[in-house]
Amino acid sequence: MRIITLKRINEFSTEYPQSREPLSVWYSIVSKSDYKSFVELRKTFPSADLVGSLTVFNIGGNKFRLIAAIHYNTKTVYIRYVLTHEEYSRNKWRE
Numbered sequence: 001m002r003i004i005t006l007k008r009i010n011e012f013s014t015e016y017p018q019s020r021e022p023l024s025v026w027y028s029i030v031s032k033s034d035y036k037s038f039v040e041l042r043k044t045f046p047s048a049d050l051v052g053s054l055t056v057f058n059i060g061g062n063k064f065r066l067i068a069a070i071h072y073n074t075k076t077v078y079i080r081y082v083l084t085h086e087e088y089s090r091n092k093w094r095e
Contacts, residue, residue: 009027035075
């Protein structure tokens with residue numbers, strides 16, 4: 001999969017250094033994968049959820065959330081948000 005907007009991961013991990021390793025692991029797994037559907041993706045990430053058209057990943061033992069738009073037909077992942085659990089719970093990202 002091709003991941004767009006790695007900048008969001010880099011900026012977030014600079015602010016929250018403890019997120020660097022789990023985000024790096026997520027990036028490594030997804031960039032080497034070829035998911036054809038959400039069902040396939042859940043085999044690797046069983047806790048991933050669909051919220052509308054976005055996929056929400058629990059990162060770092062549920063401490064962080066990565067929210068992405070995934071286009072399986074073009075094998076592209078667009079990172080929309082990387083948030084702490086607290087920021088995610090406020091639901092402002094849905095607006």
